[in-house]
Amino acid sequence: MRVRYTDVTTTQKLPYRCKRCGHTTTAIATGQTRMHGHDLSSDAVEQGARSHLRRLTNLARCPKCHRRAPGALLEAIVKSALVGALAGGAPYFVFWLRDNHVRGFLRTLCVGAAIGVFVAILFSQLMAAKNGVEFEGASVRGPRAGDPPPR
Numbered sequence: 001m002r003v004r005y006t007d008v009t010t011t012q013k014l015p016y017r018c019k020r021c022g023h024t025t026t027a028i029a030t031g032q033t034r035m036h037g038h039d040l041s042s043d044a045v046e047q048g049a050r051s052h053l054r055r056l057t058n059l060a061r062c063p064k065c066h067r068r069a070p071g072a073l074l075e076a077i078v079k080s081a082l083v084g085a086l087a088g089g090a091p092y093f094v095f096w097l098r099d100n101h102v103r104g105f106l107r108t109l110c111v112g113a114a115i116g117v118f119v120a121i122l123f124s125q126l127m128a129a130k131n132g133v134e135f136e137g138a139s140v141r142g143p144r145a146g147d148p149p150p151r
């Protein structure tokens with residue numbers, strides 16, 4: 001069976017309410033959503049993109065207090081860690097099945113793959129939130145000199 005995917009870039013306006021300071025505005029979120037090739041009606045794309053863009057918006061910093069929604073960062077970390085663990089754990093398991101133990105070099109390789117994938121995915125999510133989400137009324141994009149340093 002062959003499954004084809006298409007990455008669709010969508011932009012949606014979503015109501016935004018900061019869970020930390022209560023600031024309300026409209027978020028204009030742009031992100032790529034992976035769709036199955038046979039389900040590309042505009043309704044399906046919009047539905048599929050909505051939850052993704054909502055998550056992206058949660059991960060973006062509030063234009064007023066410059067903080068992320070509570071739990072959003074943790075969710076991104078947990079998801080990235082799961083994918084990372086799979087990326088490192090799967091080859092580890094295969095090596096282990098073959099030799100009943102995993103030698104130091106291969107173990108380092110697996111741990112390295114896990115950490116590398118974890119960092120890459122987390123970073124790409126944070127960048128997608130930073131670059132893909134704009135807020136109505138926020139005139140300046142990106143960090144300014146007076147912004148508090150990212151935590």
Ligand SMILES: [Zn+2]
Binds near residue numbers: 018019020021022065
């Ligand atoms: Zn806020």
